[in-house]
Amino acid sequence: MPARAAAVREDPFVRVDAAFDAVLGAAPELVKVVDADAHEGPVYVGEEDALYFTSLPREAGVPASSFPLVDIRRLELDGDRFPLETERVTTVRAGANAANGMTLDRDGSLLVCEQGTPAGQARISRLDLLTGAAETVVDTWRGLPFNSPNDVVVAGDGSIWFTDPAYGHLQGFRPEPLAGDYVYRHDADTGRTDVVADAFEKPNGLAFATDGNVLYVGDSGANQERGTFHPRLPHRILAFDVLAGGRLSAPRLFAVIAPGFPDGIKVDAAGRVYASSFSGVQVFDAAGELLGEIHLPGAVNFAFGGADRNVLFITTDTAVWAAVLNAKGA
Numbered sequence: 001m002p003a004r005a006a007a008v009r010e011d012p013f014v015r016v017d018a019a020f021d022a023v024l025g026a027a028p029e030l031v032k033v034v035d036a037d038a039h040e041g042p043v044y045v046g047e048e049d050a051l052y053f054t055s056l057p058r059e060a061g062v063p064a065s066s067f068p069l070v071d072i073r074r075l076e077l078d079g080d081r082f083p084l085e086t087e088r089v090t091t092v093r094a095g096a097n098a099a100n101g102m103t104l105d106r107d108g109s110l111l112v113c114e115q116g117t118p119a120g121q122a123r124i125s126r127l128d129l130l131t132g133a134a135e136t137v138v139d140t141w142r143g144l145p146f147n148s149p150n151d152v153v154v155a156g157d158g159s160i161w162f163t164d165p166a167y168g169h170l171q172g173f174r175p176e177p178l179a180g181d182y183v184y185r186h187d188a189d190t191g192r193t194d195v196v197a198d199a200f201e202k203p204n205g206l207a208f209a210t211d212g213n214v215l216y217v218g219d220s221g222a223n224q225e226r227g228t229f230h231p232r233l234p235h236r237i238l239a240f241d242v243l244a245g246g247r248l249s250a251p252r253l254f255a256v257i258a259p260g261f262p263d264g265i266k267v268d269a270a271g272r273v274y275a276s277s278f279s280g281v282q283v284f285d286a287a288g289e290l291l292g293e294i295h296l297p298g299a300v301n302f303a304f305g306g307a308d309r310n311v312l313f314i315t316t317d318t319a320v321w322a323a324v325l326n327a328k329g330a
Contacts, residue, residue, distance in 0.1 A: 012280070012295040020292030023272065023283055025326025030294060033322045034075060034084045038315035041072075041102035041151075042264075043110060044305025045129070051075040051305060052092065052110060052129075054099045056317050067117040067173035072096045072110075072127065075320060080306065082322055093132055097123075098173070101151030101205070101301075106158055111137065115148035115168045122146040122174065124162055124186065138186050141193050144178045151205045151264075156212045159246060160186040161196070163203035163217065171226050183217055185246050199251050201234045205265035205301070207273070208242075209286070210330045215240045216254060216273055218262030235261035237275060239288075254288045264301030268327045274312070276300060281314060281323070294323050304329020 012030045015021070037056035044051050053075070057068030072093040078084060093099075098115035105111050109126045112134070116122030123139035123146065137160065139146065148168030153161050165181045168174025183197035183206065197203070201221025208215055221234035229235075236256045241249035260278030267273055271286040280296040298316040305313050312323040 014280075014293040014295050015291075016293070017285075017289065017291045019285060020283065022270070023268075023291065023325055023327045028326070029322075029324040030296065031082045031322055031324070033077075033082050033313065033320040034089060035086055035319050036073065036075065036089045037317065038073070038075075038320045039070075039317055040100045040301050040315065041112070042301055042303040042313055042315050042320075043102050043104055044303050044313060045104065045108075046305070046307075047108075048129075049077045049079065049307075051077060051303070051313050051320065052102060053301075053315055053320070054096070054102065057098065068098050068115075068171075070096050070099045072099055072102075072112070077305075080311070080324070092129070093127060093134065096134075097125075098148070098168070100149065101162075103152050103154060105154055105160075111152050111154065111160060113149035113152050113162060115150075116146070116174055118173060118175075122148050122164075122168065124149055124152060124160065137188075138191075138193050141179060141182075141184065141195070147177045147179065147181065148174050150203070153206055153208060155185075155208060155242075155246075157246075158188050160188060161206060161215070162186070163200075163206055165200075165202040165204065165220075167202065170224055187246070194246070196246065196248050197240065197251065199238065204261075205263055205275070207265045207267045209267055210269060210271050213242050215242055215248060216265055216267070217251075218257075218265050218275065220261040220263060222261045229260065237262050237265065237273070237288075255282075255284050255290070257282065264299075266302060266304060267330045268304065269309075269330050270327065271330075272327065274302065276302065281312070296321060296323075 039056040101113040147166040204218040204220040219234040237254040238251040239254040281294040302314040309329040
């Protein structure tokens with residue numbers, strides 16, 4: 001393995017339980033991959049050895065119509081060689097309608113949560129990685145516009161699940177919501193879209209368990225206007241059993257995130273759950289017990305990648321980092 005740049009601190013891996021050693025292995029590392037305005041939606045594409053992500057929002061327009069200008073970017077990786085040159089970061093789609101969370105669909109295209117703007121409708125779109133062309137997958141529920149879709153995953157049956165908190169309205173670039181802060185399931189075959197959960201202040205990141213029988217959803221209600229934290233509002237992860245027909249059971253508390261609130265959520269091949277917090281990426285076992293943390297203040301979201309699926313790529317608004325682990329992505 002090539003020599004790596006110095007880690008952010010002497011030991012960024014905080015062990016709470018001895019079971020965390022199975023995540024870390026004998027020689028875990030945390031290294032900066034590249035300086036970039038990497039904010040949300042990281043997705044690793046193995047066929048390209050590339051990481052896609054959305055840029056840090058920047059304001060565009062005059063105050064009366066100001067909205068976050070967001071691009072979809074691509075980082076061309078080079079195996080396990082870190083750090084990388086900033087020239088390896090390119091823009092795939094500029095002005096991507098306030099894009100946020102993303103995931104790969106089964107056909108290799110990129111599903112994108114577009115929060116929308118004062119003039120652009122919120123939607124889930126499909127981005128062709130070869131051409132950069134985007135098309136609408138779904139943009140309404142029973143004729144009502146979405147609020148500002150935040151994160152998206154694809155189930156084993158091909159259905160598309162996504163969260164739709166009203167952050168766009170709270171942050172002043174989307175109109176008054178006409179629907180609740182819901183979790184949706186979109187049937188790609190029939191085109192039907194259903195609300196599957198409504199027990200949230202602000203539904204955020206979501207991920208399926210490895211067998212697809214449990215759905216984890218973060219509630220970041222403690223974060224209202226940008227940069228705020230209200231500790232009496234939810235900052236937790238709820239778990240649902242996935243029932244026949246794409247329905248969910250009643251929610252149960254999986255974990256409370258502290259410090260901060262959950263944003264990105266992922267599951268590894270052993271069924272452990274990873275969630276971002278103010279201090280880094282926290283790792284829980286399948287019962288919701290905290291095992292440890294990858295200490296990286298500023299962590300926003302993350303994705304497993306690399307040839308062996310054992311590299312956790314983490315976006316922090318100013319850079320992409322890599323935690324090289326023993327655990328592998330689901």
